[in-house]
Amino acid sequence: MPHKVSLSRLKLTDFRNYASVSLSLDGRHVVLTGDNGAGKTNLMEAVSFLSPGRGLRRATYGDVTRVGATAGFSIFAELDGMDGEVEIGTGVDITDDSISRRLRINGTPAKSADELTDHLRLLWLTPSMDGLFTGGSSERRRFLDRLVLSLDPAHGRRASDFERAMRSRNKLLDERRFDPAWLSGLEQQMASLGIAMAMAREEMLGLLARLIDETHETSPFPAATLELAGFMDGQFSRPAVDLEDDYSAMLAESRYRDAAAGRTLDGPHRADLLVRHRQKQMEASRCSTGEQKALLVGLILAHARLVANLTGHAPILLLDEIAAHLDEGRRAALFDLIDALGGQAFMTGTDCAMFSALGERAQFFTVADGKVFE
Numbered sequence: 450m451p452h453k454v455s456l457s458r459l460k461l462t463d464f465r466n467y468a469s470v471s472l473s474l475d476g477r478h479v480v481l482t483g484d485n486g487a488g489k490t491n492l493m494e495a496v497s498f499l500s501p502g503r504g505l506r507r508a509t510y511g512d513v514t515r516v517g518a519t520a521g522f523s524i525f526a527e528l529d530g531m532d533g534e535v536e537i538g539t540g541v542d543i544t545d546d547s548i549s550r551r552l553r554i555n556g557t558p559a560k561s562a563d564e565l566t567d568h569l570r571l572l573w574l575t576p577s578m579d580g581l582f583t584g585g586s587s588e589r590r591r592f593l594d595r596l597v598l599s600l601d602p603a604h605g606r607r608a609s610d611f612e613r614a615m616r617s618r619n620k621l622l623d624e625r626r627f628d629p630a631w632l633s634g635l636e637q638q639m640a641s642l643g644i645a646m647a648m649a650r651e652e653m654l655g656l657l658a659r660l661i662d663e664t665h666e667t668s669p670f671p672a673a674t675l676e677l678a679g680f681m682d683g684q685f686s687r688p689a690v691d692l693e694d695d696y697s698a699m700l701a702e703s704r705y706r707d708a709a710a711g712r713t714l715d716g717p718h719r720a721d722l723l724v725r726h727r728q729k730q731m732e733a734s735r736c737s738t739g740e741q742k743a744l745l746v747g748l749i750l751a752h753a754r755l756v757a758n759l760t761g762h763a764p765i766l767l768l769d770e771i772a773a774h775l776d777e778g779r780r781a782a783l784f785d786l787i788d789a790l791g792g793q794a795f796m797t798g799t800d801c802a803m804f805s806a807l808g809e810r811a812q813f814f815t816v817a818d819g820k821v822f823e
């Protein structure tokens with residue numbers, strides 16, 4: 450059984466519609482119910498700020514700072530973590546001319562947000578993730594990158610360094626400065642970072658696909674088949690150095706084409722993910738809304754299981770408005786699977802009855818107008 454990591458306290462100040470709120474949690478799952486606009490997703494979003502990045506809505510710091518608050522927001526969490534009790538304090542300080550993120554772990558300033566992953570892993574499923582099937586490829590790349598990041602925190606640095614090198618190359622091409630030494634330096638950087646990104650995606654996707662293969666027959670949720678597409682697909686059995694050489698040669702050859710297009714047309718930033726409903730042998734984009742929801746739940750549970758298997762620690766799950774989209778049988782199955790994972794899950798909904806099958810396994814909170822009552 451993986452080790453449990455759970456939040457035992459959460460305090461928010463000036464975050465979204467919360468002026469000040471403090472929750473004491475006892476390690477069970479957490480159910481947040483309340484009317485539309487009450488602040489349920491906001492609470493989950495605050496929890497999601499305990500992982501690197503800008504949370505489950507990818508919001509700006511200005512957006513999440515409570516309207517009327519002038520100095521920024523803060524989030525304080527205590528958790529029974531991978532290595533005992535941990536205190537995490539984060540937030541932003543806003544002054545007239547700067548916005549800066551704060552992050553302290555056990556009272557000591559963290560060097561980078563990646564340090565958070567040493568203490569807890571968070572996975573979320575939100576209604577906007579329906580775009581994984583119906584939206585453009587960027588949503589699928591985000592899914593892919595979150596998958597890699599949850600297991601290999603260095604992926605974030607690789608992706609941002611790749612972006613930086615690509616932006617420099619695009620700028621040179623845009624200014625028609627075809628300086629071969631300068632361009633090939635940037636292209637080699639892009640090649641080594643880009644191939645490392647693509648190989649990490651391929652590896653983690655392979656692990657997820659294998660886990661789905663092993664578990665789909667007993668899962669109440671439909672299984673997805675997942676396949677990388679678009680960038681170096683089908684070539685990953687070749688050595689990384691060969692792929693890097695190919696990619697940097699491809700970039701060198703396409704300088705004039707990319708200059709005309711105004712961007713780099715080949716690379717891991719253009720990769721896509723093909724998702725199919727395994728049992729129906731159908732592209733996920735053509736499945737019904739209910740089938741897509743069930744596929745997504747199956748995917749996130751498989752992802753959570755993979756994280757638990759590989760790290761030995763069950764991730765904390767944030768499931769926003771998921772229960773409402775499932776029939777009673779699947780809802781009960783979801784609760785059982787979450788339990789079997791051995792971690793803590795946060796769930797939201799407008800109707801408390803929807804979660805009755807959880808019984809004593811969860812702590813129930815009502816959210817109303819930026820206030821929370823147990």
Ligand SMILES: Nc1ncnc2c1ncn2[C@@H]1O[C@H](COP(=O)(O)OP(=O)(O)OP(=O)(O)O)[C@@H](O)[C@H]1O
Pocket residue numbers: 464465466467483484485486487488489490491492511512513514515516799816
């Ligand atoms: N920066 C902010 N300052 C103050 N209030 C905010 C801020 N950002 C969002 N809100 C308010 O938070 C509320 C939305 O909260 P949230 O998204 O958590 O709702 P919810 O309970 O999940 O509702 P639903 O069931 O409709 O999804 C809205 O009333 C919105 O106006």
